[in-house]
Amino acid sequence: MVMKDGTRCDILTSTHAIEVDLAKKWAEAIGQSLNYAMHTAKRPGIALIVLSPSDNIYIERVRKISDKYSLGLTIYPIDGGAASK
Numbered sequence: 613m614v615m616k617d618g619t620r621c622d623i624l625t626s627t628h629a630i631e632v633d634l635a636k637k638w639a640e641a642i643g644q645s646l647n648y649a650m651h652t653a654k655r656p657g658i659a660l661i662v663l664s665p666s667d668n669i670y671i672e673r674v675r676k677i678s679d680k681y682s683l684g685l686t687i688y689p690i691d692g693g694a695a696s697k
Contacts, residue, residue, distance in 0.1 A: 615651040619644065623659070628686060630657035635667035635689075638674050645685065659688040667692075 613624045623630035629648035633641045641658045649656035660671055671689050678685040 613652075615648060617647070617651070619647060619651075621648040621652065623657075624648075624652065624654070627655055628657040629654045630659055630686075630688070632659040632690075633661070634692075635660040635662050635670040638670040642674065642677065642683070642685065646683065655684060655686060657686040657688065659690055661690045661692040663692040 613621045615621060621629050622632040629645065629652045631641045631644040631648065633644075638658075638660060641660065645656035645658050648654075658674060660674070662668060662671065668689075671687060674685065674687055677683065678687070
């Protein structure tokens with residue numbers, strides 16, 4: 613869905629505006645999901661694709677930031693195929 617500012621929300625559900633990106637792009641995903649939530653009046657969500665076990669640090673980083681600043685982010689880790697190797 614295209615927002616009023618020209619950005620595109622990857623997934624829009626009845627409750628969430630979700631940005632999908634690689635786990636290593638966690639910081640960018642936070643900003644994008646908050647922007648989509650603002651434009652849609654839905655909760656912000658981030659689906660982060662985990663390509664290796666070391667990518668899980670990014671999931672935890674987003675959780676900590678969301679908790680500390682009460683962002684209300686819903687985080688969806690996605691196994692990109694190599695996360696368990």
